[in-house]
Amino acid sequence: MRTAPxxxxxxxxxxxxxxxxxxxxxxxxxxxxxxxxxxxxxxLVVELTMKESDFQSFCKEQQVNPL
Structure with missing residues (x-):
């Protein structure tokens, strides 16, 4: 006899x-x-490291405020 998976x-x-x-x-x-x-x-996060100026641009592009 077979059962359904x-x-x-x-x-x-x-x-x-x-x-x-x-x-x-x-x-x-x-x-x-x-x-x-x-x-x-x-x-679920990804860890990143950037220069301060790049970080500020990244936050602006992603429309987030740092916590």
Whole structure:
């Protein structure tokens, strides 16, 4: 007797791509900013490092205010 395969679907929460955030981790003495950036899910982040001027431009382009 064969049974129907069970569904192992993983439902993800709704992702709002307009929800973006930046959390500064550290400002280095050499002018670089270490920060976390997320889109959609605040708990899923990418860690980035940029010069202060590039960081400010990045925040403006992404329309986020640093936390």
């Amino acid at each position: 069970t569904s192992n679907s993983t439902e993800l929460p709704v992702c709002d791509l307009s929800c973006r955030s930046v959390r500064i981790q550290r400002r280095r003495d050499n002018g670089f900013v270490e920060f976390e950036f997320s889109v959609g899910w605040p708990e």
